Amino acid sequence: MLNKSIAELNHALHTKKISSVELTQFFLGRIKQFDTELNSFITVTEEQALQAAARADAQLAQGTAGPLAGIPIAQKDIFCTQGVKTSCGSKMLDNFIAPYDATVVKRFNAAGMVMLGKTNMDEFAMGSSNENSYYGPVKNPWHLGYVPGGSSGGSAAAVAAQLTPAATGTDTGGSIRQPAALCGISGIKPTYGRVSRYGMIAFASSLDQGGLFAKTAEDLAWLLNVMAGFDENDSTSVAHDVPDYTLTLNDSLKGLRIGLPKEFFNPSLDKEIANAIQAAIKEYEKLGATFHEISLPNTALSIPAYYVIAPAECSSNLARFDGVRYGHRCKNPHDLEDLYKRSRSEGFGKEVVRRIMIGTYALSTGYYDAYYIKAQKIRRLVRQDFDDAFKKVDVILGPTTPTPAFKLGEKTSDPLSMYLSDIYTIAVNLAGLPGISVPVGFIQGLPIGMQLIGHSFKEARLLNTAHVYQKATDWHTKKPEGF
Amino acid sequence: MEWETVIGLEVHVQLATQSKIFSGASTAFGAEPNTQACAIDLGFPGVLPVLNAEVVTMAIKLGLGIQAEIAKQSVFARKNYFYPDLPKGYQISQHTIPIVKGGHLDISLEDGSTKRIRITRAHLEEDAGKSLHEDFHGMSGIDLNRAGTPLLEIVSEPDIRSAKEAVAYLKNLHSLVRYLGICDGNMQEGSFRCDANVSIRPQGDLHFGTRTELKNINSFRYVERAIQYEVERQIALVESGGKVKQETRLFDPAKNETRAMRSKEEADDYRYFPDPDLLPVRITEKQIEEIRQHLPELPQQKHQRFMEQYGLNTYDATVLVSSGALADYFEAAVIASGNQTKLTANWVTGELSAALNKFDMEITQSPVIATELGKLVLRIADNTISGKIAKTIFESLWNQQGTVDDIIEKQGLKQVTDSAAIEALVDKILAANPDQVADYRSGKDKLFGFFVGQAMKESGGKINPQQLNELLKKKLQ
Numbered sequence: 001m002l003n004k005s006i007a008e009l010n011h012a013l014h015t016k017k018i019s020s021v022e023l024t025q026f027f028l029g030r031i032k033q034f035d036t037e038l039n040s041f042i043t044v045t046e047e048q049a050l051q052a053a054a055r056a057d058a059q060l061a062q063g064t065a066g067p068l069a070g071i072p073i074a075q076k077d078i079f080c081t082q083g084v085k086t087s088c089g090s091k092m093l094d095n096f097i098a099p100y101d102a103t104v105v106k107r108f109n110a111a112g113m114v115m116l117g118k119t120n121m122d123e124f125a126m127g128s129s130n131e132n133s134y135y136g137p138v139k140n141p142w143h144l145g146y147v148p149g150g151s152s153g154g155s156a157a158a159v160a161a162q163l164t165p166a167a168t169g170t171d172t173g174g175s176i177r178q179p180a181a182l183c184g185i186s187g188i189k190p191t192y193g194r195v196s197r198y199g200m201i202a203f204a205s206s207l208d209q210g211g212l213f214a215k216t217a218e219d220l221a222w223l224l225n226v227m228a229g230f231d232e233n234d235s236t237s238v239a240h241d242v243p244d245y246t247l248t249l250n251d252s253l254k255g256l257r258i259g260l261p262k263e264f265f266n267p268s269l270d271k272e273i274a275n276a277i278q279a280a281i282k283e284y285e286k287l288g289a290t291f292h293e294i295s296l297p298n299t300a301l302s303i304p305a306y307y308v309i310a311p312a313e314c315s316s317n318l319a320r321f322d323g324v325r326y327g328h329r330c331k332n333p334h335d336l337e338d339l340y341k342r343s344r345s346e347g348f349g350k351e352v353v354r355r356i357m358i359g360t361y362a363l364s365t366g367y368y369d370a371y372y373i374k375a376q377k378i379r380r381l382v383r384q385d386f387d388d389a390f391k392k393v394d395v396i397l398g399p400t401t402p403t404p405a406f407k408l409g410e411k412t413s414d415p416l417s418m419y420l421s422d423i424y425t426i427a428v429n430l431a432g433l434p435g436i437s438v439p440v441g442f443i444q445g446l447p448i449g450m451q452l453i454g455h456s457f458k459e460a461r462l463l464n465t466a467h468v469y470q471k472a473t474d475w476h477t478k479k480p481e482g483f
Numbered sequence: 484m485e486w487e488t489v490i491g492l493e494v495h496v497q498l499a500t501q502s503k504i505f506s507g508a509s510t511a512f513g514a515e516p517n518t519q520a521c522a523i524d525l526g527f528p529g530v531l532p533v534l535n536a537e538v539v540t541m542a543i544k545l546g547l548g549i550q551a552e553i554a555k556q557s558v559f560a561r562k563n564y565f566y567p568d569l570p571k572g573y574q575i576s577q578h579t580i581p582i583v584k585g586g587h588l589d590i591s592l593e594d595g596s597t598k599r600i601r602i603t604r605a606h607l608e609e610d611a612g613k614s615l616h617e618d619f620h621g622m623s624g625i626d627l628n629r630a631g632t633p634l635l636e637i638v639s640e641p642d643i644r645s646a647k648e649a650v651a652y653l654k655n656l657h658s659l660v661r662y663l664g665i666c667d668g669n670m671q672e673g674s675f676r677c678d679a680n681v682s683i684r685p686q687g688d689l690h691f692g693t694r695t696e697l698k699n700i701n702s703f704r705y706v707e708r709a710i711q712y713e714v715e716r717q718i719a720l721v722e723s724g725g726k727v728k729q730e731t732r733l734f735d736p737a738k739n740e741t742r743a744m745r746s747k748e749e750a751d752d753y754r755y756f757p758d759p760d761l762l763p764v765r766i767t768e769k770q771i772e773e774i775r776q777h778l779p780e781l782p783q784q785k786h787q788r789f790m791e792q793y794g795l796n797t798y799d800a801t802v803l804v805s806s807g808a809l810a811d812y813f814e815a816a817v818i819a820s821g822n823q824t825k826l827t828a829n830w831v832t833g834e835l836s837a838a839l840n841k842f843d844m845e846i847t848q849s850p851v852i853a854t855e856l857g858k859l860v861l862r863i864a865d866n867t868i869s870g871k872i873a874k875t876i877f878e879s880l881w882n883q884q885g886t887v888d889d890i891i892e893k894q895g896l897k898q899v900t901d902s903a904a905i906e907a908l909v910d911k912i913l914a915a916n917p918d919q920v921a922d923y924r925s926g927k928d929k930l931f932g933f934f935v936g937q938a939m940k941e942s943g944g945k946i947n948p949q950q951l952n953e954l955l956k957k958k959l960q
Contacts, residue, residue: 080529093528100522102529199529206759234531235761313759316561319572320526324625340565363563363754372756 001026002162003479006071006219009165013060013070020060020070024053024114027072031116031163034483037144040158042077042135043085044117052114059112068226069112074167076155077118078125079105079210080199088201089121089133089151092321092328092347102199103231104168104210111226116164120154123349124318125170125203127151128178128421131412132351139408140183141480142446146405149179152213156183159213161483166214166223172204173306174400174425176211177437181400181449184439184478186466187213188220191456192432193238196231202317204310205236207429216476217438217466221245224459240457248460249467254288256465259393263299264424273399273448276441280450281397283472292393296385301378302427303419308362308375309430314352315359321347354415383431390455395465398424400437400449428453436462439475447478484722485686488714489694490643490679494656496635496666497610497674498541504609504633505532505575512672516626520612524631526570531760534559538633539764541665542582542607543774545635548659548781549602551586553771559607559761563754568612568625576608576636578755582764588639588659589783590651591797600652601640607764608634635665641680641691646710650703653677654805658782662807670701677701679710682727683717692717693727697741700734709734713741785810793817793824802832809846812853819857823864830860834877851880858887871944872896899946902954908946909954912937923959931955 001023004012012018028046035041049072056070080086080098087093101109108115122132130138130153138153140146141161148157152169156179159167169176171189180187188211195210202208212223225246230239260281265274281291323329323343330342348356362371389396401421411418428435433456437449454462470476503510506523523530546553560578583605589597612627637656643649657675660666667674682694697713700706712734717727732741780788782804789800789810803813813831820827835856839849859876862868868876868891879890891897899905912934913920923930934955938946 080527086528088528096528098529099527198531201528202760204759233533235533236531236759312756316563316573316754316756319563319565320528320570322565322567322572324567325525325570326527336567360754363756365752365754368754368756 003477004165005216006068006165006214006222009071010067010222013056014065016060020053020056020114021050023070024049024072024116027116027164030161030483031158034161034163035158037139038141038157038161038163039136039138040120040148040154040161040163041074041117042087042089042120042154045084045115048084049114049116052109056112056114066111067222068108070114071166072114072116072164073108073223074116074119074155074158074164075105075108076121076152076168076170078121078170078201079168080201081105081115081118084118086118086201087134088125089123089135090347090349090352091134094134094328096327098199100199103196103233104227105199107226107229108168113226119152119158119167122151122153122175123352124201124314125151125172125175125208126314126351126355128174128418129406129408129411130154130179131408132349134349137408140405140446141483142184143405145407146446147182147408149182149401149405151175151179153179155213156180156185156187159183159185159215160480162479166212166219168210168227169213170200170203170208170210171425171429171435172207172209172310173429174422176213177400177425177435177449177451178422180213180437181439181451182405182447184442184447184449184475184480185213185215186217186220186436186438186470186476187211188224188436188459188462189428189434190224190228190459191238191434192429193236194228194240194434194457194459196229196234196237198231198233202313204313205317206313207306207310209429216470217436217463218246218249218470220436221249221463221467224463228459238457243460245460245463248464251464251468252288253284253465253468256284256289256395257393258284258289258291259294259389259396260291261294261296261299261389261396261398263296264398268402269399270403270443272443273402273404276448277397277399277450280440280469283469284397287468287472294389294393294396296382296389296427298378298381298385299423299427302382302430303423305375305378305382306422306426306430307358307419308371309379311355311359312362312372312375313359315356315363318348318352318356323347351415379430382427386427386431386433386453386455394454394458394461396453398451398453400424400451404443404446404448424451432456434459434462436466438466438470439478441475442478447475486683486714486718487686487688488644488646488710489641489682489684489691490645490649490710491641491694492639492643492649492652493678493680494637494653495676495678496545496637496660498538498633498635498665499667499674500535500537500541500633502535503631504535504538504607506631508631510632512669514628516624516628518628520627520630524570524627526572532575532758534761534764535633538607538635539582539766540774541663542605542635543766543771544663544665544778545605545637545660546583546586547771547775547778548663549583549586549588549605551602551605552584553766554580554582554584555766556580557582557606557764557766559758559764560755561758564751566611566614567623568614568627568630570612570627570630574609574611575758575761577606581606582766588652588655590648590655591801592651593647595797598648600642600648603638603640605635605637608636610634641682646707646714649679649710650707653703653706655782658805662779662781664779670703673701677706679706679713681710681713681717683714683721693729695727695729695741696731698731698733698744705734705736708736708739709741712739716741779807793828795824795828799828799832802836803828806846812846812849815853816857816860819854820860821864823860826864827857827860830856834874838881850883851877855880855887862887862891866898866900866947867891868896868898869944869946869948871939871948872898875944896945899942900950902950905946905950905954908938908941909951909958912941913958920959931959934959
């Protein structure tokens with residue numbers, strides 16, 4: 001049951017070689033065995049998982065099961081799951097049992113998938129190392145002294161250590177692609193609006209997008225078929241046809257025009273990462289793709305723009321956590337202001353407080369034009385850069401991160417250096433484009449990733465580009481030792 | 484010094500939708516606390532707003548009703564502040580780009596002239612919940628049933644110059660939103676609420692004085708009293724050397740005064756920014772045209788028509804068009820009355836309105852139906868009954884004792900117009916009161932009324948009064 005693709009698991013389930021209950025028990029067993037060390041799950045829903053698996057087995061027996069029925073998946077703890085604690089990695093929601101399912105959760109449940117539990121994450125998805133979780137840091141399965149990346153660090157580590165075949169994530173500035181790269185797995189952030197945000201606890205609404213982790217691009221295609229689609233409960237979701245992403249996976253890359261942004265290949269890029277990317281480029285050339293230098297001139301402005309827009313939206317989105325209706329409430333408040341101040345100070349961690357403060361400041365009278373409006377202008381320029389580039393190329397290729405995983409604790413006291421680890425991913429969120437990260441090599445035993453960026457709603461093209469590469473290479477088949 | 488009052492009004496109109504502005508929860512009034520609030524209204528983690536299309540249609544109707552510009556694209560923003568009855572920590576409201584811009588409403592002044600009050604804007608927003616500070620022993624209760632109820636805030640220019648004008652404007656607006664069917668107009672339940680910005684300045688001065696904002700005045704009468712009190716307070720303050728402070732004040736109807744609530748000098752910073760969860764509201768010309776075609780006749784058009792078609796004066800027309808149902812009632816009654824327009828208007832605005840007021844009833848609940856009131860007027864006009872008897876019949880109609888003609892028949896109320904019969908009665912009365920006849924003839928003119936009274940009493944009020952007068956005069960000479 002280990003090292004199997006989703007297509008293979010599906011085949012085994014449909015041909016009754018294994019049952020979903022067996023499969024689920026197998027992964028629950030691995031979680032028990034390894035997760036005390038990794039800390040990738042906040043909640044394991046063993047009982048519900050076994051019930052769901054039994055239901056899937058019944059469907060499989062009746063022949064009414066879909067292609068994902070019976071296959072386990074882990075949900076990032078940012079997605080609301082009815083009757084199950086949904087903490088968002090925060091003390092604020094440590095006591096919060098969601099009263100409803102997020103649309104994404106509903107879709108996977110309806111497909112017969114089996115939720116194993118809720119994965120660890122940076123508090124409210126704010127972080128790049130998973131060290132901002134109220135539930136403690138997640139460890140990188142490739143080296144337990146290193147971070148898995150963030151904010152979806154729990155999902156990435158769980159998939160890398162094969163505690164689950166697949167997991168959901170969310171990506172506001174790189175929170176899927178960066179941990180996928182640092183954990184040596186595949187991760188996709190779809191186009192903004194492709195996946196419903198309903199029931200996904202908001203960090204920065206105009207940037208947040210749900211997505212997926214799996215071992216391969218092929219697995220991602222199977223999962224995205226279920227996850228993507230319009231949702232009438234989310235006004236920003238787009239009523240755009242969802243193709244069957246598995247049908248185009250093997251399309252030839254002959255004539256594919258791949259753009260290399262010169263701004264991504266600058267001296268601050270780790271030399272070994274640059275070499276790994278060069279090797280991938282050679283591979284693509286063999287597969288018939290052509291390469292073109294392009295320019296994304298406003299890349300450097302992405303980080304400052306992002307760190308105005310995301311905190312601004314977060315300062316407003318997180319105002320609802322006030323200790324009044326749910327979540328953490330301080331003991332014995334003596335008046336309303338005391339209730340607000342103490343509940344919020346006690347409930348939120350340092351990074352969340354920092355971003356709320358930055359955002360509140362950026363939206364204040366007298367600063368709004370200088371910060372928020374200016375950041376929105378930069379955002380339009382960033383989007384324009386991509387639009388111009390996609391007139392010349394089909395896909396943009398570059399590194400996912402400037403360095404491999406760093407040590408636990410290495411950057412916790414230096415938020416700015418932490419923010420810079422998202423330099424290649426943030427612009428994609430500002431532009432609302434789809435991006436995917438796939439493994440392209442190792443540096444001293446730590447995996448590194450390649451990012452492919454597509455134009456809006458071109459996820460099929462991205463998955464195809466990644467899959468054909470994975471068929472020709474074996475980086476994605478490497479597994480961390482000891483799991 | 485002569486002072487001029489300057490008033491601008493902000494009216495919150497609760498839109499009469501079935502469900503809330505951003506969720507599917509019901510908007511019905513009066514349910515048990517917190518039973519009409521879903522996860523979206525409660526601001527649960529992860530929920531998202533979806534705009535109720537009906538509120539856009541309603542806002543367009545209002546815009547057309549005040550000859551305003553409808554924005555082809557308007558934007559919802561977040562107004563951020565903390566309060567326990569504001570579940571998300573922000574209110575979704577249109578800020579820089581409202582759905583309705585400009586427009587105006589004409590009001591009739593007491594001297595019969597018309598004044599145009601310009602409207603700045605009207606924008607869509609969600610209502611907050613309610614905080615209940617009594618009954619919880621040192622704690623506050625929160626009822627979120629109202630949270631997310633759709634509101635249209637209509638803001639006037641500072642064109643209003645007196646409390647009376649303010650009331651006239653509000654009454655016209657109140658009538659307009661009910662005609663348009665976008666608001667039930669129930670002021671007690673808070674469906675139509677008003678905040679007034681009030682300032683004074685020396686007559687002739689072009690600069691505005693410092694204004695105070697009077698909050699949540701929930702009846703026409705209170706609006707008038709609150710503004711009057713506030714104007715007097717400001718004048719007294721300034722004349723005694725003080726300065727008006729920019730602040731929010733609350734009207735206390737029991738004490739008939741306004742009290743400072745909070746100072747605007749330490750103004751809240753609401754940190755408005757466009758709500759990223761909602762797309763801009765886009766409206767097409769076609770959509771506007773379609774709504775325009777189905778617009779009912781509006782109060783001002785109806786007012787004009789009533790004056791022209793029925794020859795009514797501006798006062799009667801104003802009262803009759805104040806609600807669509809009242810205007811419909813009047814028009815049905817006029818037909819039944821054989822086109823006795825002025826007399827019908829008198830009965831509708833007089834006897835009928837008084838009875839309805841007395842029992843606190845709406846025109847739609849009137850026990851006297853329009854065709855019967857019209858018939859009553861017809862019977863006065865064709866001399867079957869006198870105006871005085873008609874009041875008796877009206878009472879019987881009110882108590883549902885049959886139709887007009889039934890009541891006249893059964894109670895024998897038909898007017899006596901037979902000259903011989905009247906003459907006989909007059910003779911009888913004169914004969915019975917010889918002293919009074921003598922006194923009258925010696926110059927006590929006032930006794931004429933005595934004879935009329937006696938004759939009416941004797942006949943049960945059924946004598947045609949004109950005929951009686953003529954005969955009495957003749958006989959008493």
